[in-house]
Amino acid sequence: xxxxxxxxxxxxxxxxxxxxxxxxxxxxxxxxxxxxxxxxxxxxxxxxxxxxxxxxxxxxxxxxxxxxxxxxxxxxxxxxxxxxxxxxxxxxxxxxxxxxxxxxxxxxxxxxxxxxxxxxxxxxxxxxxxxxxxxxxxxxxxxxxxxxxxxxxxxxxxxxxxxxxxxxxxxxxxxxxxxxxxxxxxxxxxxxxxxxxxxxxxxxxxxxxxxxxxxxxxxxxxxxxxxxxxxxxxxxxxxxxxxxxxxxxxxxxxxxxxxxxxxxxxxxxxxxxxxxxxxxxxxxxxxxxxxxxxxxxxxxxxxxxxxxxxxxxxxxxxxxxxxxxxxxxxxxxx
Ligand code: ASP
Numbered sequence: 001x002x003x004x005x006x007x008x009x010x011x012x013x014x015x016x017x018x019x020x021x022x023x024x025x026x027x028x029x030x031x032x033x034x035x036x037x038x039x040x041x042x043x044x045x046x047x048x049x050x051x052x053x054x055x056x057x058x059x060x061x062x063x064x065x066x067x068x069x070x071x072x073x074x075x076x077x078x079x080x081x082x083x084x085x086x087x088x089x090x091x092x093x094x095x096x097x098x099x100x101x102x103x104x105x106x107x108x109x110x111x112x113x114x115x116x117x118x119x120x121x122x123x124x125x126x127x128x129x130x131x132x133x134x135x136x137x138x139x140x141x142x143x144x145x146x147x148x149x150x151x152x153x154x155x156x157x158x159x160x161x162x163x164x165x166x167x168x169x170x171x172x173x174x175x176x177x178x179x180x181x182x183x184x185x186x187x188x189x190x191x192x193x194x195x196x197x198x199x200x201x202x203x204x205x206x207x208x209x210x211x212x213x214x215x216x217x218x219x220x221x222x223x224x225x226x227x228x229x230x231x232x233x234x235x236x237x238x239x240x241x242x243x244x245x246x247x248x249x250x251x252x253x254x255x256x257x258x259x260x261x262x263x264x265x266x267x268x269x270x271x272x273x274x275x276x277x278x279x280x281x282x283x284x285x286x287x288x289x290x291x292x293x294x295x296x297x298x299x300x301x302x303x304x305x306x307x308x309x310x311x312x313x314x315x316x317x318x319x320x321x322x323x324x325x326x327x328x329x330x331x332x333x334x
Contacts, residue, residue: 002042002077002134006032007068009061010051011084013111013122024051024084026115031082034115035127042134045076054084054091054110059202059306062091066098069106070198078105078133082126085110085157085165088143092152093300094202096141096327097307102196103189105138108152109145112163121146121163128177135182139189140327142174149175149182153300153329156269170272170295171328186328201310203228208302210267211235216244217251224254229261229309231293231302238264238273238292239280249284256288261309261318265293265301272296272332291319294332304329 008014008031010024018025028046038044049064069079083091092108099106109129111122129144141152146164154171168174174186205228209219223230234240240248255262264285266273272295275281284290293301308321323333 054087062094089299094303096152202306203309217246217248220251233267238275
């Protein structure tokens, strides 16, 4: 029988009502009591490193989770992390970079409703996750939610209330789970050779900046002292506005001359960036050798930048690390 470690971190799945609103109060052991059927296919130990609304989860917690998995890696066949849905896609992407090439599955799940309510998605999601983590063909970091299995770098929370909260962006679901059966669309465990690789550093001086009509380079000028890199969510396939008292152009020069990273991405969820289509993108991309995120999700882009800048300060090595495919995160590239 497979041995799974359940790592409980809070979120709606473990929440109860308090005077101040929903807050995580249900412990890891109690969560398991709602899904006793798991005993038919796996044994589960539990650990609870913290109990938070995922609004409060960031890089420090991602590193803690990766370290916990590393500590227990040899003792378990798979890992399930119960987590709030709001930042789950960021955590799943961050763990995809911090724990690479794992032959053992690392599954994130949560729910839109607390596990102790009569009508809830929590019990199905938790049981599905344990089931997936016990599957011989499962590997790597995935989100299991609403019957879908989504690569950890491809997930996005697209619905704030419905039970099918997460979508896989620019990539198919890896599997679906129907009536307790896992059906694989992407069956690639055999192709992922080599051993697991754990990383221990992230650069947190990264900012995600969304363009809006009227924004000019003033914003970059003010942010300059505080960040080593900025990911810019441009419009459409990508480009910069050319107006303003402080245009973007000289500010991007200031950033790149100082060895800081300017990474282009798009605020459009589906289909990705391609800065070379329009003059507003192509000229500036070529002038400064800007990198773009192509078909990657914003969550994956931001966490991959944090990871790659945590490994190297050399721009050429950064480019190599960033464009290497990790957990199905990028299909298009330069
Ligand atoms: N605010 C909650 C959280 O992310 C929402 C959820 O879990 O669905 O922790």
